[in-house]
Amino acid sequence: MSQPDTISVASPADFHVHLRQGPLAEVVTKHVRQGGFSLAYVMPNLKPPITNTEQALLYRAQLQAIDPAVEYLMTLYLSPELTPAEIRRAARAGIVGVKSYPRGVTTNSEGGIESYEAYYPVFAAMEEEGMVLNLHGEVPSSAETNTCVLNAEPAFLPHLRKLHAQFPRLRIVLEHATTRAAVECVKSLGDTVACTITAHHLALTVDDWAGQSWHFCKPVAKYPDDRAALWEVVKEGHPRFFLGSDSAPHPAETKATASPTQPCAAGVYTSPILLPLVAHLLESFGALDKLEGFVSTHGRAFYGRPVAENDRRVVLKRASGKAVGIEGYGSGPTHVVPFWAGKAIGWEIVEESSREEIS
């Protein structure tokens, strides 16, 4: 079967991205469009986290000031501050989702949740208001229960099943799935449960981050068979599985270096190269024909944000094989280096509906 030399994708949407704040946000927010994306579903784990409507709207205004051409869908950080009344205010203000971080499992998750029952009134309000619950699906490590970063996601799945049983109309997204167990679980659940998959988890296995801090993120990439499960569900074109890059910029210094007493930062940064990279990876496992579904229509359908007729289309063509620069972007505390640095991507963005917008 011959492969195309150009592909076009309607209005790509990244349903999980970290745009940070302050000077780092100035550098990385522009990379959403550079990476080919029109919509960014923005994570709330700032310092302090975004826990109410005012903070979310202020944050959205800051992002819009940096790049007004991207649609920012905002989220709140699930915490005891979040009440059903606040959910109703947030929904009226256009805030789309609530992100749950189990305590202490990833970047800025110190305020994360310890048990879900206390939040049932919040979830009931979200269900009524049509808001989406975004789950970082890992439980904290515990030597007593043999739980560590490798099985923290499968150990979370009973919580997902229970939440879905309790709130069957609540739309829930299991974020950045990394295991066959998670893929099978989401497939087994109803149409209100979806799943994001990152670009880097389509590329990496545990061997790639063992000793390579640039590839270290939470959840960690798992076994080859787990990666194969991600490939299979993308190749199948399953409509409840779609891209959420979890693109997470960290200053290069904190990625490159560990001291004996301080590990490196957890996160992989993909925004600036995202659409070409996803095309490259999907082609590598024979799923290039599923690109538009995976990066646009599936997620947009789940979130009720379908592609509009006049939305921009992004055109990719086969690339010359130039490697992604290892120099990265920014400097000092804003110096970030993307994933795939030093390696070639088989596709590049050549055209959009409004060319002059491209930085």
Place this chain on the structure above:
Amino acid sequence: MSQPDTISVASPADFHVHLRQGPLAEVVTKHVRQGGFSLAYVMPNLKPPITNTEQALLYRAQLQAIDPAVEYLMTLYLSPELTPAEIRRAARAGIVGVKSYPRGVTTNSEGGIESYEAYYPVFAAMEEEGMVLNLHGEVPSSAETNTCVLNAEPAFLPHLRKLHAQFPRLRIVLEHATTRAAVECVKSLGDTVACTITAHHLALTVDDWAGQSWHFCKPVAKYPDDRAALWEVVKEGHPRFFLGSDSAPHPAETKATASPTQPCAAGVYTSPILLPLVAHLLESFGALDKLEGFVSTHGRAFYGRPVAENDRRVVLKRASGKAVGIEGYGSGPTHVVPFWAGKAIGWEIVEESSREEIS
């Protein structure tokens, strides 16, 4: 049960240590005694590897010149150069073992073996001569078979079983076991099969090296339940399980730093703090009474090097809680920083049979 405030150990022996060569050897070889050890079973993975008797004797002479007070037991690197005739020469020259590295799984293993059948004549000669086969028990990763650094050791165990069945009188040591599967396998085999355990694998699980390059080594530390299996077999005082530190110094620069295109070095350095650290760790899981067996008598019995009446004893006392310095030793390409840097060890060496030898 009250715990003692001093312990003495007869002639501690480290049955797996990397002493390197050149300027780095000058720094680290002295740390064998500093760490409380009288005997070092020396790995042959230099550049180029030690593959014949002359090289091994030359290397031993170099190590003796640096610190003559340690007994160095030498090994050869299993490779096509190694013939039955060379085995007989090596045995006559006092060389004790042959180390097998599967190709490409750890530091300087590019020349490692791909299949064992070709070496059966060598193993037959070793069996006759009473030499020991030391196995790095991991298979190379392969996405096709879902093999990665996490299950590379269990996947190796059938090779161990087969070798033992084929050469039941050949003494074999499965080096640096990290999994419950490996512990159970070795226990199930005959008295000619033993197993070393490192200090750091008694401390670490996968969570500790995820994003922390200083804790990255091969084999990687595994699940909490795997560590528990190591604790259990040490606590049991099983005579075929004993310390082989796999202390592996790497320049601090190569441990601390990864570039997007270059991972960090694999290895954990424990020599300078080894005996106090092992006492500390054994006490943490209730096995302090097994210290002498684990660090001296079990391994010495297996290797036929029992403690002699006039051998030195090392006395440990409870320590003041001073942290291991993060500054390390050496400088530039010889700058090495030990494991446990920045953390306190509950024991310290206070006395040996010949005090003036202590650096």
